[in-house]
Amino acid sequence: MTRKIKIGDIFIGGGERIAVQSMTNTKTTDVDGTLEQLRRLKAAGCDIARCSVPDKASADALKEIVKGCDMPVVADIHFDYRLAVAAAQAGAAKIRINPGNIGDKKNVEYLAAFLKERGVPIRIGVNGGSLEKRFEGLPLDDAMVESALSHAKLLEDCGFYDTVISVKSSNVRACVSAYRKLSKRCDYPLHVGVTEAGIYEKGLVKSAIGIGALLLDGIGDTIRVSLTDDPVKEVHAANEILKAIDLYSGAYAEVVACPTCARTCIDVKGIATAMQEYASSLDFKLKIAVMGCVVNGLGEGKDSDIGVAGGKDKSVIFKGGNIVRTVANEDILTALKEEIESLRKNF
Numbered sequence: 001m002t003r004k005i006k007i008g009d010i011f012i013g014g015g016e017r018i019a020v021q022s023m024t025n026t027k028t029t030d031v032d033g034t035l036e037q038l039r040r041l042k043a044a045g046c047d048i049a050r051c052s053v054p055d056k057a058s059a060d061a062l063k064e065i066v067k068g069c070d071m072p073v074v075a076d077i078h079f080d081y082r083l084a085v086a087a088a089q090a091g092a093a094k095i096r097i098n099p100g101n102i103g104d105k106k107n108v109e110y111l112a113a114f115l116k117e118r119g120v121p122i123r124i125g126v127n128g129g130s131l132e133k134r135f136e137g138l139p140l141d142d143a144m145v146e147s148a149l150s151h152a153k154l155l156e157d158c159g160f161y162d163t164v165i166s167v168k169s170s171n172v173r174a175c176v177s178a179y180r181k182l183s184k185r186c187d188y189p190l191h192v193g194v195t196e197a198g199i200y201e202k203g204l205v206k207s208a209i210g211i212g213a214l215l216l217d218g219i220g221d222t223i224r225v226s227l228t229d230d231p232v233k234e235v236h237a238a239n240e241i242l243k244a245i246d247l248y249s250g251a252y253a254e255v256v257a258c259p260t261c262a263r264t265c266i267d268v269k270g271i272a273t274a275m276q277e278y279a280s281s282l283d284f285k286l287k288i289a290v291m292g293c294v295v296n297g298l299g300e301g302k303d304s305d306i307g308v309a310g311g312k313d314k315s316v317i318f319k320g321g322n323i324v325r326t327v328a329n330e331d332i333l334t335a336l337k338e339e340i341e342s343l344r345k346n347f
């Protein structure tokens with residue numbers, strides 16, 4: 001079990017639910033634009049958001065951003081511990097910085113004491129693409145683990161243990177291996193993600209494999225899907241990964257649909273898409289199946305709460321594998337919604 005750490009009003013680690021993170025891609029100095037993006041991220045299901053703080057103007061802007069944002073904001077800092085101090089003063093709920101990169105030991109001591117006093121944790125974010133020279137020659141996974149632990153040791157020497165660690169790489173295999181090794185070497189909560197994953201589909205696949213494999217191993221306390229796209233899509237993808245392996249904490253309705261084939265009798269894609277939209281307004285756990293034929297559809301949709309299996313002119317609506325209605329194909333959507341409304345009363 002990892003140690004529990006408080007980030008603003010959210011706990012991560014120690015068996016808490018997996019928190020979803022993302023990162024703004026607006027200029028942090030653009031307070032209104034950043035707040036608008038943060039609002040969209042929150043609405044999509046983001047728990048914690050990170051903003052880059054590359055300069056003093058960004059640290060100053062962060063104050064307004066933290067004030068206007070109703071989720072914990074993490075400041076992303078590179079090299080300059082004074083910016084980390086300024087970001088914490090601005091109200092950042094966590095600082096992402098690598099203590100080994102901020103120069104003199106005194107800087108680390110000062111920053112650790114400053115953040116400890118304010119209860120602000122640090123995320124050590126090791127990136128496989130920017131490792132210290134002294135780890136050259138080691139396999140990538142080992143190099144990332146040793147780098148992360150050496151940064152953590154600098155904080156431990158200052159009595160600072162409010163640390164979260166990530167060891168990200170665009171190489172999924174090395175990334176997963178590094179997290180697995182790291183989880184055996186420390187009890188810090190792990191922020192899991194595959195970095196520079198790429199544009200949409202490519203990034204989704206890499207993230208789903210990397211994050212999914214680790215979560216299935218019980219590794220990971222908070223996740224970020226990195227996409228070269230609107231960060232709201234990162235949050236949607238992260239939530240889908242959690243749902244796919246039953247780690248999503250909220251109640252939600254999901255639609256499963258058959259892939260269609262020559263036996264398909266109804267517009268599976270159209271009905272599934274319409275039901276997906278309808279399901280997004282449901283706030284109770286429900287599995288809805290849209291199956292193209294009765295030949296295989298009834299059996300394959302058995303583990304759903306409700307579903308339709310298509311027939312030539314008429315289709316069957318089933319609940320828990322039992323047929324409850326036969327309806328004309330043009331009435332499928334209406335019938336499904338009526339049956340779901342009757343199920344809603346039981347929740």
Ligand code: SF4
Nearest residue numbers: 258260261264292293
């Ligand atoms: S449920 Fe029926 S229509 Fe859908 S893929 Fe299976 S056999 Fe084909």
